[in-house]
Amino acid sequence: xxxxxxxxxxxxxxxxxxxxxxxxxxxxxxxxxxxxxxxxxxxxxxxxxxxxxxxxxxxxxxxxxxxxxxxxxxxxxxxxxxxxxxxxxxxxxxxxxxxxxxxxxxxxxxxxxxxxxxxxxxxxxxxxxxxxxxxxxxxxxxxxxxxxxxxxxxxxxxxxxxxxxxxxx
Numbered sequence: 246x247x248x249x250x251x252x253x254x255x256x257x258x259x260x261x262x263x264x265x266x267x268x269x270x271x272x273x274x275x276x277x278x279x280x281x282x283x284x285x286x287x288x289x290x291x292x293x294x295x296x297x298x299x300x301x302x303x304x305x306x307x308x309x310x311x312x313x314x315x316x317x318x319x320x321x322x323x324x325x326x327x328x329x330x331x332x333x334x335x336x337x338x339x340x341x342x343x344x345x346x347x348x349x350x351x352x353x354x355x356x357x358x359x360x361x362x363x364x365x366x367x368x369x370x371x372x373x374x375x376x377x378x379x380x381x382x383x384x385x386x387x388x389x390x391x392x393x394x395x396x397x398x399x400x401x402x403x404x405x406x407x408x409x410x411x412x413x414x
Contacts, residue, residue: 260350260370261301263292264308264342265392274309274335276326283380285387286337292387303370303389304377306346309337349373349393356399362406372402 264286272278285292286308293301314334329335350373357364376398377391 258366258370260303260346260373261389262339262343262346263302263305263388264338265305265388266307266309266337270307270309274326281382283382283392285383286339286342293389294386300386300389303374304346305380305388305392306342306349307392308339308342308345309335310341310345312336312341346373346393349395349398352395353398353402357402360403362399362403364402368402368405368408372398372405376401 266284266286268279268282268284271284285305293299295301311329311333312335314332350369353369353372354364356362373393374390376394377389378394378397379391380388
């Protein structure tokens, strides 16, 4: 099946996020070692092109990490290579990549606030997408601009401080 980004990911100013998983994350959480170091999350059908042909997602964020189970029920949860405490599971896909991207953006905004760097929505989006690490083994329609990078995003946001606010696209 060919996955695509939902139409709401095309709204102006929106940052659509795809799921990324490293080789080590797959090894530890799933017990297999993929050929490539950098991978799309296996269950994330979040790549483009979008319905209107746009290059989506805008970027990738880490996926496949441990989290708490909402509404924990005894005996529920994913069976894995190791037993997690009750109420915890390893989850993945865009459901975990998107909060990771939001957390990365929050770190950039926090640094900007602490140093007086302008951080309006347009500059923040431009910094996040403009500093992402493009992964050569993935196609552009699978990763957009690449894997989100907090430090480089903040450095680029600092460079944008001298410019007029950008428009949100």
